[in-house]
Amino acid sequence: MNVQITHLINSDKKIHAVVEKCIQCGTCSASCPLNQYMDYTPRQLIALVREGMIDEALKSRTSWLCSTCYLCAVRCPVKINIGDFMTSLKRYAIKNGYSDNLPYSKLTKTYVDLVNKYGRISETKLIITFSLKTNPLKLLKMLPLSAKLLREGILSLSLEKVKNIQEIRT
Amino acid sequence: MFKKNVSYYPGCSCSKSGLARYYGSSSLAVLKKIGVNVSEIEDWNCCGSNLYRTIDENKAYLLGARNLAKALEMGLPEILILCPACFLSLKRTLTEVFTNSTLLIEVKKKYSVFGNRTSSIPNVRHIIDFLVNDIGEDVFKKNVEKKLDGLKVAPYYGCQITRPYGLFDDPEFPTSMERIFSWIGANPIDSPLKTKCCGGMLTITNEGEVLPMIKKILESYIRLGAECIVTACPLCHLNLEIAKMKIKRTVKEISNIPIMYFTQLIGLSFNLPFNELGITKEIVEHLNKKIIVTASLRGGKNE
Numbered sequence: 001m002n003v004q005i006t007h008l009i010n011s012d013k014k015i016h017a018v019v020e021k022c023i024q025c026g027t028c029s030a031s032c033p034l035n036q037y038m039d040y041t042p043r044q045l046i047a048l049v050r051e052g053m054i055d056e057a058l059k060s061r062t063s064w065l066c067s068t069c070y071l072c073a074v075r076c077p078v079k080i081n082i083g084d085f086m087t088s089l090k091r092y093a094i095k096n097g098y099s100d101n102l103p104y105s106k107l108t109k110t111y112v113d114l115v116n117k118y119g120r121i122s123e124t125k126l127i128i129t130f131s132l133k134t135n136p137l138k139l140l141k142m143l144p145l146s147a148k149l150l151r152e153g154i155l156s157l158s159l160e161k162v163k164n165i166q167e168i169r170t
Numbered sequence: 171m172f173k174k175n176v177s178y179y180p181g182c183s184c185s186k187s188g189l190a191r192y193y194g195s196s197s198l199a200v201l202k203k204i205g206v207n208v209s210e211i212e213d214w215n216c217c218g219s220n221l222y223r224t225i226d227e228n229k230a231y232l233l234g235a236r237n238l239a240k241a242l243e244m245g246l247p248e249i250l251i252l253c254p255a256c257f258l259s260l261k262r263t264l265t266e267v268f269t270n271s272t273l274l275i276e277v278k279k280k281y282s283v284f285g286n287r288t289s290s291i292p293n294v295r296h297i298i299d300f301l302v303n304d305i306g307e308d309v310f311k312k313n314v315e316k317k318l319d320g321l322k323v324a325p326y327y328g329c330q331i332t333r334p335y336g337l338f339d340d341p342e343f344p345t346s347m348e349r350i351f352s353w354i355g356a357n358p359i360d361s362p363l364k365t366k367c368c369g370g371m372l373t374i375t376n377e378g379e380v381l382p383m384i385k386k387i388l389e390s391y392i393r394l395g396a397e398c399i400v401t402a403c404p405l406c407h408l409n410l411e412i413a414k415m416k417i418k419r420t421v422k423e424i425s426n427i428p429i430m431y432f433t434q435l436i437g438l439s440f441n442l443p444f445n446e447l448g449i450t451k452e453i454v455e456h457l458n459k460k461i462i463v464t465a466s467l468r469g470g471k472n473e
Contacts, residue, residue: 033366033367033383034367034372034379034380034383037376037379064376065372065376065379067329067367067369067370067371067372067380068220068329068330068370069329069330069333069367069370070329070330070333070334070341071329071333071342071365071367073333073334074333074334074336074341074342081334083334084334087220087223087224090224091223091224091225091227094224094225103374103375103376104371104372104375104376107221107371107374107375108221108222108224108225109225111219111221111222112221112222112225112226115215115216115222115233119215119216120182120185120215120216121182121216122182122187122188123182123183123188123189123408124189127374130374144415145411145412145415148411148415149189152448154189154191154192154448155189156187158187159187160185160186160187162213162214162215163213164213167215167236167280168215168233168236
């Protein structure tokens with residue numbers, strides 16, 4: 001086994017379980033609602049990791065398109081949670097600098113910053129902060145939706161901070 | 171009368187400043203009418219959702235554990251949750267805390283209430299589970315003041331209410347919401363796409379890929395003759411609304427189909443004030459046209 005695969009498998013027991021138990025039946029790939037947009041299907045991604053082609057696996061857009069709907073997980077005949085495997089792979093990719101420019105990676109970081117600052121998030125604040133960081137023009141595209149939410153009186157920037165914020169930060 | 175005390179975790183979306191605030195307020199109004207005494211968890215925080223878990227798994231569980239600890243401190247271990255993502259996060263936290271000994275030690279050190287001999291183990295419940303399995307048909311029907319006879323309701327569960335654990339219903343074809351609808355007189359539509367993914371957070375980052383998916387779900391519901399689409403998830407709700415705006419011009423029927431939270435519909439049949447439910451007069455008038463008026467023949471009250 002090469003060094004890369006050992007490091008990846010040892011970093012996360014969820015990745016380890018998938019690599020160990022997967023029977024390559026492809027039920028996950030067939031169940032995935034986003035499979036048509038992936039460069040490797042979930043089954044292929046697992047095969048890549050097994051073969052030690054870690055760079056390919058981490059550069060693939062497959063895990064970033066996983067919405068964690070867990071249809072694969074409930075259908076898997078050997079009961080491995082492929083959705084959680086995708087989350088673990090994303091975490092490993094972020095940690096090791098494979099995904100600095102990906103929008104989803106930026107979204108997670110924006111989310112974590114908000115939680116660490118306020119203890120909670122506001123969807124409006126999350127979307128605005130994220131759009132300003134990535135593509136401010138997107139905000140213009142969202143104007144019709146914002147107008148609708150504003151009319152319904154549910155669009156607000158207010159965010160009540162957790163009182164004992166120290167408990168969150170430590 | 172039915173009496174029960176539970177704690178309530180609103181989560182960011184269903185809180186007073188969240189986009190799903192009316193999911194929150196309508197649920198509280200429905201529970202109050204039934205006789206459930208609901209106390210909001212004091213100073214609650216983010217559930218440690220999947221977005222947080224993608225960066226820092228351990229910290230995500232500690233965030234979840236803080237909420238569970240607060241509920242235990244209040245002496246209300248039964249925790250009601252509306253948002254499926256929060257529900258899954260806290261359920262997962264609970265499972266992890268009690269199966270991972272290193273995490274349990276860390277959690278106990280931070281929140282001494284865990285593993286304390288006198289305190290119970292938190293019981294994380296989704297509101298659908300609670301309404302169907304604890305409240306039940308008899309208590310429910312006693313509170314119905316206006317039956318929604320004949321209204322064709324299309325339930326949309328989304329993914330994380332039943333997956334991956336499948337705790338109180340089938341992971342792919344749940345029927346709990348349908349049972350509730352039959353108690354309030356509505357006609358549930360059986361859709362094969364009711365637990366199909368709405369794309370979740372990907373609408374923000376990968377709109378091109380997920381929008382066609384949500385459009386397909388909406389179009390399927392229209393073909394099945396839905397008069398009202400009902401969700402139980404803040405994110406599903408928002409994504410359906412976005413898709414609705416996108417297809418409004420080409421699919422004319424869609425503008426007549428309101429997308430509501432299932433507790434808003436229950437509230438309507440309980441005759442609760444519109445401002446608490448967060449539904450407009452127009453929606454109510456529109457739905458009234460679809461309801462077969464048998465309620466008035468029975469003198470307003472059913473059963």
